[in-house]
Amino acid sequence: xxxxxxxxxxxxxxxxxxxxxxxxxxxxxxxxxxxxxxxxxxxxxxxxxxxxxxxxxxxxxxxxxxxxxxxxxxxxxxxxxxxxxxxxxxxxxxxxxxxxxxxxxxxxxxxxxxxxxxxxxxxxxxxxxxxxxxxxxxxxxxxxxxxxxxxxxxxxxxxxxxxxxxxxxxxxxxxxxxxxxxxxxxxxxxxxxxxxxxxxxxxxxxxxxxxxx
Amino acid sequence: xxxxxxxxxxxxxxxxxxxxxxxxxxxxxxxxxxxxxxxxxxxxxxxxxxxxxxxxxxxxxxxxxxxxxxxxxxxxxxxxxxxxxxxxxxxxxxxxxxxxxxxxxxxxxxxx
Numbered sequence: 001x002x003x004x005x006x007x008x009x010x011x012x013x014x015x016x017x018x019x020x021x022x023x024x025x026x027x028x029x030x031x032x033x034x035x036x037x038x039x040x041x042x043x044x045x046x047x048x049x050x051x052x053x054x055x056x057x058x059x060x061x062x063x064x065x066x067x068x069x070x071x072x073x074x075x076x077x078x079x080x081x082x083x084x085x086x087x088x089x090x091x092x093x094x095x096x097x098x099x100x101x102x103x104x105x106x107x108x109x110x111x112x113x114x115x116x117x118x119x120x121x122x123x124x125x126x127x128x129x130x131x132x133x134x135x136x137x138x139x140x141x142x143x144x145x146x147x148x149x150x151x152x153x154x155x156x157x158x159x160x161x162x163x164x165x166x167x168x169x170x171x172x173x174x175x176x177x178x179x180x181x182x183x184x185x186x187x188x189x190x191x192x193x194x195x196x197x198x199x200x201x202x203x204x205x206x207x208x209x210x211x212x213x
Numbered sequence: 214x215x216x217x218x219x220x221x222x223x224x225x226x227x228x229x230x231x232x233x234x235x236x237x238x239x240x241x242x243x244x245x246x247x248x249x250x251x252x253x254x255x256x257x258x259x260x261x262x263x264x265x266x267x268x269x270x271x272x273x274x275x276x277x278x279x280x281x282x283x284x285x286x287x288x289x290x291x292x293x294x295x296x297x298x299x300x301x302x303x304x305x306x307x308x309x310x311x312x313x314x315x316x317x318x319x320x321x322x323x324x325x
Contacts, residue, residue: 001234001322001323001324002319002320002321002322003231003319003320003321003322004318004319005316005318005319006317006318007223007227007316008315009241009315010216010315011223012222090215092215094215122248123248125248126247126248126249126315151295153248155309156246184295184296184297187297187305
């Protein structure tokens with residue numbers, strides 16, 4: 001007997017993500033999911049971002065890694081609540097990990113929740129975390145063709161951040177081609193350029209965040 | 214691997230909804246934009262079901278290509294080389310219509 005179905009494989013994840021999204025909306029929390037390859041600068045960007053916030057801002061960070069709490073320790077120096085999600089082998093975060101790590105936190109009072117995903121351009125794509133926006137980082141030491149190689153990731157992103165632009169004089173990276181490739185995969189993607197080392201472009205990044213509050 | 218585990222959870226849940234009937238074949242539809250590689254998923258499923266009561270299930274994975282729909286002429290076309298332009302009229306005003314799927318599309322159950 002053949003039973004036709006249309007059951008989403010990740011429907012349990014999507015259900016939890018839906019509950020989280022509703023909760024964020026209700027409380028006016030802007031939740032941003034940051035995705036990139038390992039080493040593209042997600043943690044550095046969060047460090048620069050937190051360093052620029054007034055101490056009174058209601059901001060928190062969840063940071064995912066397969067092992068270690070190094071990122072959480074780096075980020076905790078800025079005085080905002082930070083929690084490490086150690087996935088213990090999993091190459092991505094899922095909605096239930098986010099949900100579990102928000103327990104006993106004043107989540108409903110937050111204006112911004114940053115979720116730094118595990119460094120990986122493939123698997124995090126499939127998992128909705130209840131975020132309002134998704135940003136993918138691409139650093140200029142990688143290839144301009146990353147959007148074409150990982151179309152699913154760039155297609156599902158609202159923003160592409162081209163990071164480490166201070167290194168442009170030293171690497172054969174075409175910003176124009178990177179932009180064009182990202183727009184081919186996702187014509188509506190927004191694009192920012194910045195350097196966490198020099199601080200160039202951080203103002204535009206902060207404006208982009210502000211527009212979502 | 215965790216997606217393969219979710220597939221098995223879904224198969225289990227659906228077979229329970231059908232009175233716990235034994236599953237002989239399971240169909241999956243995996244979109245080009247789902248972020249899942251069909252061969253890897255097939256491999257992970259085989260590894261996970263080996264030596265379990267699900268080892269006799271044959272998994273049939275259908276690949277769903279990335280398609281876009283043209284807002285100007287309503288043509289739905291398969292996206293090649295990530296180009297968003299309409300294959301019929303050339304308009305760049307198109308939106309993704311398919312390719313996101315990651316779903317269980319059918320089960321074949323043993324007759325009671």
